[in-house]
Amino acid sequence: MSGELPQRRVPLSTGITMNVAFAGPDDAPPVVLVHGFPESHRTWREVAARFDDRFRLIMPDLRGFGQSDRPQDVAAYAAEALIADIFALADALNIDRFALVGHDWGGAIAWAAALRGDLRIERLAIINSPHPLIFQRSLIEDEAQRAGSQYIRAFRDPKLESGIEAMGFPTFFEKSFSKHVDLAKIPAEERQRYIDDWSRPGALTAMLNWYRASHIVVPTPGEHASMPAWVGRGVPKLKIPVRVIWGMEDKALLPVQLEGIGEVGDDVDVFPLKGVGHFAPWEAPDQVSEALAPFLAAA
Template identity: 45%
Template sequence: MSDLARVELPNGIALDVWDSGPRDAPALIFLHGFPENHRTWRYQVEHLNTRFRCIAPDQRGYGDSSRPEGAEHYEAQALVGDVFGLAQALGVERFTVIGHDWGGALAWGVAAFGQASGVVERAVIANAPHPAVFQRLLFEDMSQREASQYMRAFRDPANDALVREHGLAPLLMKAVDWTGKVENDPAEQKLLIEQWADPDRAFAMLNWYRASGIAVPPMQEPVGLPPSYAEPAFPKIAIPTLVVWGMGDEALLPANVDRLGDWVEDLTVERVEGAGHFIPWEAPDKVNAALDGFLKA
């Protein structure tokens, strides 16, 4: 398993961080998603850390990193701030951001707001929807809306008693159909199950969903944009951006890739057939090959 160092951020949050590779090499900051931890990126870090400084935190609410109480502490602005604070605390002046799932959703924001200063040089997104594209799909595409109903369960306080008594695992089983999913490495899964068992940590992880401004309509709501809808004030991304997408993802459908050109100027898309949502460890060789080509360019 990876060795973690405790890093105190300027905002008072402390993150456990896997920081490997030459300190003077170009920096890559890896952001994991729900319901995992920094080990999401184990194959990529081990592949790249002879050539790059690879920085993979357990994000706010995960592992033993800080987990303040209350969903208001998990709003996007605070989470994006953690990434820039981490770079500052480690003396990293410029970096490439790499994110999967919620870490990828965060990476879209880190890229959008860090590109102008040159702090963020490139972005890599793995199976994580652009917030503007995703929100439109939830209104207009009933298949994506149906696939995202688990988010409503994660936000529903009616499930809090279950989480408080048993941790995250029963809610995961209740809200998501795991039939036919690729199984994680047993040692990695054992660590995740141990982490999910802590109710305080489970609620912190769920707060990423509960603090999000993304609206997930119920299935009975009519299809189409509501009259009040307005495109978000989200900057277009001009830095080189690689999107790697497991086409078998049943939660985040391939339609999420189709409109990315509206929001990203310098876009490369690698569609990986036969891989599902957890592509960093489901198809590590293909992800690593895509990273090699992109980072070399």
């Protein structure tokens, strides 16, 4: 793992304070990179080290994660609040336009932010995070994806915190990552950093509230389920360049998420990563960086 990134806490107009890591020259093109569950800005440490000479990299701990504020109400994690944090962070740092990169839940918010059509986002890069329309359709129509997403139902259970605390955070770490990456590749110090973050008061509830606030419908296997009305209404087609980078061995988000992905925008390309799983940014930082850097430099 690379060395520690400089960090500072940034108060936002949305009422929270974010812990944010930085890399690269202040006068370089700005790129905001947003992580997923159950991580922090540390998702990007190896990727950042591979092109921090060319970009101004801004890597927040999203609300509820890492060292950022951890509201306890589910309503504090509604999509509009999470999207507003991204733009409020740009405002706080006096950034007019930026590229947005997201992985997992960070990718979900990146998709949603871009779909608003806000001109401050110049281009969008997504790593193993499904487009909302394709994801919701697959949860209704594709039994394999529905089965792979049952963890979402589990994470919404109000009793889950007590269950995780009973098993202990080291066991939760293994359950979270062992299906997706060789645990032997994760140094003990790095593992402890995540466990320390999760152990902070209210952290577990805050992280799980991302799932509880989501309106994505996840039926049980075999259950008859109707397509939510918003799917029929559709979402806007993206006008900005989009690059989708996908670890093809993802056990939670299956390749069905790439079916029709080229139709969600006017300029969409896909970089499949063979032999790479869900946590691509730190499982395969060379491949992720090789896919990201030229796309970001094209702005």
